[in-house]
Amino acid sequence: MKPFDLIKTTDPKHALLQKKEQVQYIAGGTNLVDLMKKNIQVPDTLLDVTEALGHRIDKQGKAVQIGAMARNTTVATDAMILRDFPLIAKAVLAGASPQIRNMASTAGNLLQRTRCPYFYDVTTACNKRKPGSGCSAYEGQNRMSAVVGYSTDCVAVHPSDLCVGLAALDAEVHVFGKDQKKSVIPFEEFHRLPGNTPHLDNNLPEHALITSIEIPENPFDKNCAYLKVRDRDSYSFALVSVAAALHLDGDRIIDARLASGGVAHKPWRWRDAEQFLRGKSATAATFGEAARLIVGDLKPLTHNGFKIDMLKGAVETALGQCLHV
Template sequence: MKPFSFGKRDNASKALAAKKDGAQFLAGGTNLVDLMKKHIATPDELIDINATLSNKVEAVNGGIRIGAMVRNSVIANDPMVLSKSPLVAKAVLAGASPQIRNMASTGGNLLQRTRCPYFYDVSTPCNKRKPGSGCSALEGSQRMSAVIGYNEQCVAVHPSDLCVALVALDAKVNILTKGEQRSVIPFRQFHKLPGNSPQLDNTLPENALIMSIDVPDEGFNKNYAYVKLRDRESYAFALVSVAAALKLQGNRITEARLASGGVAHKPWRWEKAEQFLKGKEATPANFGAAADVALEDVKPLPGNLFKKVMLRGAIETALQNSLTA
């Protein structure tokens, strides 16, 4: 690990003012420390922001506001989250391990890097690590790679479970930039596809801090499910995950939300499948048809053809499980 200096700041403005080239913010450190050990992240300075940002879950405009420093384990057990947005808690519990959830921050969860094996292997080309060097996964192991939204620049996937639930629920990210400018980024616009800049995972401006995440209360707290398919029961990233939430009148679906992890460079919303379900009966046949609609745009790589079959089953299962939440 490269030597670095270490400092603390007690408010966001001071932290942003202190951030120079070569400095990085440190929250829980559950991802950053791994990157530093692998010499992928090589900061000259770490700025501890644990005392800088909110660690509270609060009621805001009928929904909830999750401070950027709220630990993942707190989200999973918070009474307000469990009441208003239980899908968020369910997704959090599917991720990492209890020890990591005790340290990982909400803001840091949004900013975590891919777990593509070539990204972590500094001896191989990787456009996310070194733009223009190439994507080793295109001719290598593609088991964990994307099946939608990728290009020749990058086939890596976003690793978060929490973010899949947040994109399904139309959350918003509240940020602060230098100069005390506050703004809001809709969650669907926060993470990005690789395009011509695969080294960028998100649209957070340079020298900005995530302050909090707002999750609106839109009535998806009764019929919801999160399905995660992975190699191990715990502490494993998703091959495929699905967040499903329905609003029902009797057995008729008035609105549906459907999102996935493990399939793209960002948490993916299946919007065409959501529209297909709207107004239909909540039946296994319609759930299967919705899965088929989602799969229309899926293009697996040669090394992850199994993901298409796996994804179809996960979508059907999540929708069916949402009826018995």
């Protein structure tokens, strides 16, 4: 690992003023340190912002705000999150290991980078790591890669579980910029599709910090599920994952939310399937039709065609689990 300086700050304004070339923010460090070990990111200076950003989880009107530095474990075990937004707790607990959840921050979770093996192998071409070099995964070993929203420049998938839950519940990302102006980015617009600029993971403005995540009040506190299909039961990234939530009146679906991880460069929302479910009866047949609608237009790569049937089954199972909570 390249030697680096470490600076700590307690003031977000000071942190933004310090943002220069080869200066990197560090919070939990659960992803950044890995990238530094692999010489993918080689900052001269790390700026520790753990004491500059909030960590509280507070009710704000009809929404909840989660501070940027709230640890994943804190989020997953918070009484208000468990009561009003249990889908978020379920998503967090599906991710990583207890040790990593104890360190990882909420904002850092949003900013983590792909786990595509070619991204981590500096001897291979990767447009995300080195723009213009090519995508080794496109015609390579792409078992873990995307089945929707990808381009020939990048087929990597976003690794977060928390982000899938946040996408399903229409969260917002609150940002503080160098001009000291606050702004809000709808969660669905925060992460980017690769296009021809896969090195850009998200739409966080340059010289800006995430200060909090806001989740609006919703009726999905009773019937929700998070299903993650992976190679092993713990500390493994998703082959496919599904965040599902239903608002029911008896067996009639008033509203539905469906989002997935492991399928795209960003957490993927299945809006057509959500629209299909509204007004239908919550039955296995209905769930099967919604799942078929989701997988109908997917285009797998050479080695990940199995994800189609896997995703279909995961959607059906997650929706079924929503009825048994």
